[in-house]
Amino acid sequence: MTCSGLPHGNSSGINSFGMTILPEATDMPGPGRRQVLAGGGAFLAAPFISRPARAADRDVVIIGAGAAGLAAARALSRRGLSVALIEASGRIGGRAHTESATFGVPFDQGCTFLHNARRNPFVKYARASGFAISSLPPDDATKVYTGAHEASAAQYRAMDRRYRAVHAALLGAGREGRDISMGAAIAQLGRSRWQPLAGFWHSLATGQELEDVSVVDWWNAADGKDYHCRAGYGALVAHFGRGLPVHLSTRAREINWSGSGVKVVTNKGTLRARAAIVTVSLGVLAAEAIRFVPPLPVWKQRAIDGFAMGSYVTIGLQFKQQRVLPVPDNAWFWIDGRPDELLEFMSNMGGWGVSRANAAGHLGLELEGAGRKEAVDFALSRLKSALGPRITRLFARGSFTGWTGNPLTFGTWAMARPGHAGARKLLAEPVGKRIFLAGEACHEDMFATCHGALLSGQTTARHVAHLLKNPL
Structure with a gap:
């Protein structure tokens, strides 16, 4: 989810969901080096269960073993409910x-920064579990180059x-509840030599072009201090999920909720349960990669369609x-340029000798279409334009990750389209008291973050547990 270190929303009026990690997770010992580098391999997959003769194999089926699914599984198990957690990929973490x-x-190929440290449960969990985390360098450690030289004072x-x-223009429009695009909110500012860079800094938080995102949705996003986990955010999430029984490589194809419970049809058989928590990305739901029988109500489908996945x-x-x-470890570095060539760089992340570059919106989509070699070459050419030919001599190897073409995600995180900021609340509303959505998109102000997904999973699990234990 979001990887930009720039402010991207309103920092006031926050309704906290709390910071307590479930006891089963916080009591875990710290990771060894082999466990950290193994990523999502430190857990066992449960045998798949399908018992047609029974009304329900489990109390709850959870679809997706990312942060939301893992958190929901822990919360429900702690409350004495039986759970089947299925994951389409071969690892946990989403x-x-x-x-x-x-x-x-x-x-980290995906989520990288522990955003909103004060409200982020993963910060507390990382410290309790022996992971080294640190705040990002101050803003004055960043640098912008114009051409081959650092910008002047x-x-x-x-x-x-x-x-x-x-x-200020974005904050004003958001505060006033003008559910227009971010691009429309700044249109009155007129032209500026620095407009492309200023716009780019704000688009990084959305993963999309400013014209495609609701300014009210952006304004609703909580802001705060960011941290970096040296062993990797993905390793931290995998550690949080270790020990949970997960059905890996098990893709949900259909969710039938026509009866009193749910039947989840997968490539490995059918699971029956009293309720289902669906934590897959909105991109997957919008693509109708999972069939619902009967179809989801119109109000829920419209809520899903009110969002677009970022690149x-x-x-x-x-x-x-x-x-x-030319910046300290974990500090930002930018090179001024045209809108179609702007990247953000971060230096020597975690002291491991690997830097990174990120692109969002149209350029992100273009690079995904071009492929790994072209994307790496493009990033190197941008660095070479500012730092000279030594970049090419010092380069060893590169990697590239995009999520839009991944059929298990179809994008990075969900932002409301202009005019649809109110749809976020509808995402978390249950359907028929047995279909529940959870994940980053369902959190009211921590959306687009990994810990927002975790908090959404915990909150949804509490709701499901209450309904199942008090059906009337």
């Missing part, structure tokens, strides 16, 4: 995925004025020496 095969060190002041003007791509760049970019 869009939080740390891998070490490419560079020989941990590298006068240029920095001009950038700052434009950024503040854009941010936020990650390019990993390993060099033959650790510090290549």
